[in-house]
Amino acid sequence: MEAINWSGVKGIIVRHLFTWRRDLDRVVDAFWWATVDLIFWGLTSKYIEQYNTGIDIVAVFIGGIIFWSVIIGSQREINMPLLDEAWNRNLINLFTTPVSIIEFVLATLVLGLSKLTVTMSFLSLLAFILYKYNIFDNGFFLLPAFANLILTGWAVGFFINGLILRYGYKIQSFAWALLFVIYPFSAVIYPVSILPPWAQGIARFVPPSYVFENMRSVISVGRFDINQLIAAFILNIIYLILAILFLKAMYAKALQLGKLIKLN
C-alpha cells in the first residue's frame, strides 16, 4: 500500500475552497434550502402548537429539521466535489496526478465537515432568532447525535459516489433520491411506534431513527438512551465501511470499463 499523499489531499481541499469563494451555487446549497425548510416547518409547528398537543411541537419540528439537515448536508458535501470535477471535465486531470480515490475521500470528508459546521451554526442561530429554539438545550446529546447523523450522510454519500462512477449521470436522479428512501424510516418528526410493524423492523436498521427517537426523549423528559446511540454508531460504522468498500470497488470497475473517461 502506498503512503497517503497529504499534499494531494490539501490540493483537493484548496481547489474547492477557491470554488466556494466565488460560486453562488455553493452558498445556495449551504444555506438556502435549509433556511426554507426551517421557516416552513417552524411556522407549521407554531400553528399546530395552538392546539395544545401536550408536547413541545416547535422543538420537535425545528430539532427534526436541523438534525435532518445534518444528514443532507454531510451527504451532499461528499457528492458535490466528485460531481463538480465531472461537470468541469477535470476528473482526468485529477486522477492522472499522484492522488488516489482514498485521498479524494479524505479531502471530501474535511470539506464536508467544515461546510457542515458553517451551515449548522447558521441554522442554529436562525432557529434561535426566529423561534427561540436553542439547540444547545440538548446538552451532551448533541455530540453523539451529530456524529451519528454525519456518519449516515457520509455512508449514503459514498454509496452514491460509487453509483455515479459506475453508472454515470444516468443514475443521478436515483442517487439524489436515495436519501429519501430512508427518510420515512428515520422517524424525523413522528415516533417509530406509529410506523406499521414491518416498517418498524426496517427502522431498527436505520441509524437516524435512534437519533430522532432520543431527540424527542431529550425534549420531553430531558433524557436519552446512550445504548441506543451506541447501537446506531455501530450500524453507521458498518454502513460507512461498506460504502467506502463499495466506492473503491466501483472505482476499480469504472477503470476497467473506461467509465471515468465517459463521466469526464
Add this chain to the structure above:
Amino acid sequence: MKTTILKVKNLTKTFSGGKFSLRRVKKEKITAVDDISFQISEGEIVGLLGPNGAGKTTTIQMILGLITPTSGSISVFGLDLKMHRKRILKEVNFSSTYTHLPWNLTVWENLYVQALLYGIDNPKLKVTEIIEVFSLIGKKDKEVNELSSGWTTRLNMAKAFLNNPRFILFDEPTASLDPESAEGVRQEIRRVRRKFQTTILFTSHNMAEVEQICDRVVFLDKGKIIARDTPEGLAKRIKISRIEMMIDDGLKRLQRLIRENLWQIKVSGRFTTVEIAEKEIPKFLNLLSERGISYREISIEKPTLEDFFLLTAKKQKH
C-alpha cells in the same frame, strides 16, 4: 545506451458492450487495443498515430492508469504501473484538448492546486516560475472561462510541465487551435522539451505536425500496430510521387502516354496530376519532350506521412 522510459508489452484492452433486448442481454466484445508492444527511450518524442477508433486514446489512457488493461503490462521508468501508480504519476504529466482545468479558478489558482496535487516542494515558487516560462503573467488572475482556446492550451501546457515530468503524454494538444496558435504550441513544445529534456508521447491528426515534432512514429489501426518508423521512413514506404503541371498543348497525347505506362492521371481544372513511381520521374520527363507535350508550372511532390496515413486508412477500409 539510453534509459527506457516507457515499455508497453502485449497490451490488450477489450470492452464488453451490452446490447439490451427484452429477451436477453447480448454481450458484444470490442477489442480496442490488440496485443501491442512498444517502448520509448529517454528524450524521444514518439507519435502515436492512426485513424479514429485505432486505439490511440485507449492506449494513452491505459498508460495514465485511467483504464485497466485486460492483459499485458505497462512499465514506466522501469516500474510496473499497477504496483507503483503514485510513484510513477509523480513524474508523469498529461495534456489533452478534451480535458479542462476547473473553469471558475484563475490560472494561478489552477496551477497552485496542481502543484499541491503533485506534491511539489515550494509550490508557490514553482507556479511563479512556470507562469514565466509559458508567458502567462498577464493572464495569471484570469479565470479559465475568460481565456481564449489558445491561452487555455498554453495553460494546459504549463500544467503539463509543472512537476518537471520525465514523461509527458499529449493527446491532440493543438486540435482546437487555429494554424497560428497551433504553430505557437509546437514551438513551445520544442523549446520546453529542449529546456527540460522531457520524453513525450504525442497523438495528433495533423500529420505535418507529427513530421515536425516526432522522432519516431507508432502507427495503430484497429487496435494493432501496423507500422513503426521515423516519419520520413514511413513516408518513404510510399513509392509514388505526384507531379502536378499545367498542360499548354498535348493533353490527349499525355493521356495516351499515361495509359501506355499504366500510370495514374487526374485532371482538375487547368491542372493535371500524374501519380508515378519516384524512380520513373526522369523517364516521364523525357517522354514529355519526346512527344512534344508542352507544360508549365510543374511541381513534384514527394510522399509525406499524410500519404502513408491516407493510403493505410484506405487499405484498411477495403
